[in-house]
Amino acid sequence: MAFGVEQAKRWMNIANDKIQQQKQYLTELDQAIGDGDHGLNTARGFQEVVEKIASVNYEDLGSLFKDVSMTLIAKVGGASGPLYGTAFLKMSLALNGKKEADDKELVAALEAALSGIKARGKASVGEKTMVDVWEPVIELLREKGSMQAKEAALLAKEKMEHTKELEAKKGRAAYLGKRSVGHIDPGSASSYFLFAALAEALEG
Amino acid sequence: MKYVSLVLISHSEEIVSGLKKLLNQVQPDVPIAIAGGNDGEIGTNAFRIKEAIESVYSEKGVVILFDLGSALMNAELAIEMLEKTGHIAIADAPLVEGAYIAAVEAGLGKSLDEVVRACEQAKQMVKVEH
Numbered sequence: 486m487a488f489g490v491e492q493a494k495r496w497m498n499i500a501n502d503k504i505q506q507q508k509q510y511l512t513e514l515d516q517a518i519g520d521g522d523h524g525l526n527t528a529r530g531f532q533e534v535v536e537k538i539a540s541v542n543y544e545d546l547g548s549l550f551k552d553v554s555m556t557l558i559a560k561v562g563g564a565s566g567p568l569y570g571t572a573f574l575k576m577s578l579a580l581n582g583k584k585e586a587d588d589k590e591l592v593a594a595l596e597a598a599l600s601g602i603k604a605r606g607k608a609s610v611g612e613k614t615m616v617d618v619w620e621p622v623i624e625l626l627r628e629k630g631s632m633q634a635k636e637a638a639l640l641a642k643e644k645m646e647h648t649k650e651l652e653a654k655k656g657r658a659a660y661l662g663k664r665s666v667g668h669i670d671p672g673s674a675s676s677y678f679l680f681a682a683l684a685e686a687l688e689g
Numbered sequence: 690m691k692y693v694s695l696v697l698i699s700h701s702e703e704i705v706s707g708l709k710k711l712l713n714q715v716q717p718d719v720p721i722a723i724a725g726g727n728d729g730e731i732g733t734n735a736f737r738i739k740e741a742i743e744s745v746y747s748e749k750g751v752v753i754l755f756d757l758g759s760a761l762m763n764a765e766l767a768i769e770m771l772e773k774t775g776h777i778a779i780a781d782a783p784l785v786e787g788a789y790i791a792a793v794e795a796g797l798g799k800s801l802d803e804v805v806r807a808c809e810q811a812k813q814m815v816k817v818e819h
C-alpha cells in the first residue's frame with residue numbers, strides 16, 4: 486500500500502463527500518444530545534479543507550495535514566474543531582518530510598492523532614465521545630501491524646453504533662446525564678465517516 | 690505593565706462584550722481582551738483566542754476565563770500556538786463571577802498566582818442563603 490499526497494487528498498475529498506451527504510444526519514444526532522451544530526461544523530470545516538488542499542502542490546504529507554489541521558481549527562467553532570484540528574496536527578508532525586508513508590508509518594500517524602485527541606479532550610473509552618471509535622480502531626491497526634483499512638472501517642461503524650448504549654461523561658452531552666443514553670454520539674459518527682473514507686481512498 | 694490582564698472567552702460574542710463592559714465599569718485600569726464566537730456564530734476559535742492573549746500580554750501575567758467545555762480546548766490550543774508561553778494561566782472558575790473577582794484583584798496589583806487563586810474561589814461562593 487502506498488499512501489502519498491494523492492491518497493491523502495483523496496481521503497479528504499471522500500470524507501468531505503460523506504460528511505456533506507450526512508450533514509443532516511449529523512445535525513440530528515447533535516440535536517438529540519448536544520446543540521445541533523455538528524453537521525454544520527464538520528460540513529463547513531471539511532468543505533474548506535478540500536478547497537484549501539485542492540490548489541496546493543504538496544511536497545510532503547506533513548504540510549498537507551498541517552493545512553488540514555489549521556483549516557479545521559480556524560473554521561470549526563465547536564469541540565470537533567480543536568479535536569480534529571489537533572488530530573491532524575499530530576498526523577502532520579508524524580509525517581513531516583514524508584512524500585509517502587508505508588503501512589507502519591500511517592498507523593503510527595493515526596496513533597499520534599488519537600493521542601492528540603485524548604490529550605486535548607481528556608476523554609477515555611466509555612465516555613461517549615469520538616474516542617470510543619478512535620481508540621479501538623487504532624488498537625486493531627496496532628495489533629495487525631498493518632493498515633487494514635476495511636476492517637478498521639467496519640470496527641469504526643460497530644463502535645459508533647455502540648455509543649448509543651453509553652452515558653455521556655464528556656462534552657456537551659454530559660449535561661444530559663442518563664438522558665444521553667439511546668443516541669449515537671455525533672462525533673463518533675463523523676469519526677466513522679473519516680475511517681470509512683480512508684478505507685475507500687486506499688482501495689482505489 | 691502594573692496589572693495582570695484578563696482574557697475572556699465565550700461561545701457568544703455578546704456574553705464577553707457585555708461582561709467586559711461590566712468589568713470596565715468596576716475596574717477601568719485592568720487590560721481586558723475578549724474572544725467570543727466564531728465567525729459571527731456561536732462557538733470559539735483558537736486563532737482569535739491567541740490574538741486576544743497577544744493583545745494584552747505582559748510579563749505580569751494573563752489570566753484566562755472561559756464559559757463552556759470546548760472553549761477550554763481552544764484556549765489550550767491557542768496557548769500552544771503562542772510564541773511566548775510563560776505567565777499565562779487558565780482559571781477554573783465560573784466566567785462572570787470569576788472575571789469580576791479577577792478584575793478586582795488584578796486592579797489591586799496582585800500577582801498572577803494571587804489573581805488565579807482568588808477567582809477560583811468563586812466556585813465556592815454562596816450566592817443565595819437557603
Ligand SMILES: Nc1ncnc2c1ncn2[C@@H]1O[C@H](COP(=O)(O)OP(=O)(O)O)[C@@H](O)[C@H]1O
Nearest residue numbers: 523563564565606608614615656657671672673
Ligand atoms: N472532551 C472530549 N473528548 C473527546 N471528544 C469530545 C469531547 N467533547 C466533545 N467531543 C466530541 O465532539 C462531538 C461534538 O462536536 P461539536 O458538536 O462540533 O462540538 P460542541 O459540542 O462544542 O457543539 C461529540 O459528539 C464528541 O464526540
Ligand SMILES: [Mg+2]
Nearest residue numbers: 519520522523
Ligand atoms: Mg455540537
